[in-house]
Amino acid sequence: MKDISSAIQLIPLEHYILLCVTLFSIGLMGVLFRRNTIIILMCIELMFNSINLLVAAFSAYHSDPSGQVFVFFVMIVAAAEVAVGLSILVMMKRNVDSVDINLLNRLKW
Secondary structure: OHHHHHHHOOOOHHHHHHHHHHHHHHHHHHHHHOOEHHHHHHHHHHHHHHHHHHHHHHHHHOOOOHHHHHHHHHHHHHHHHHHHHHHHHHHHHHHHOOOEHHHHHHHOO
16 A cells, blocks of 8 residues: 555646646536537546545545545445436437437426
């Protein structure tokens, strides 16, 4: 465990922060401006992964394994989000014959 922490600490923490902010911003712009449901789900996953990377980097820099346990639970939530999102996507494709997010209001009762 000590070797992995020292390998991660070779890169300055500011580089991890800059990378995570960039990835999160790309994901946020994708969620706000794209209309395809699959791309929106991928952008949400990109945002989750950028947060996971930042928490893991902080955890390694402070030699605290609790951050890595938190990352594990966030990955479980992300997997559940993908399952629910894909089931909604399949329902949209069956009912509306499109995956455009603007057509989602047709799925009301």
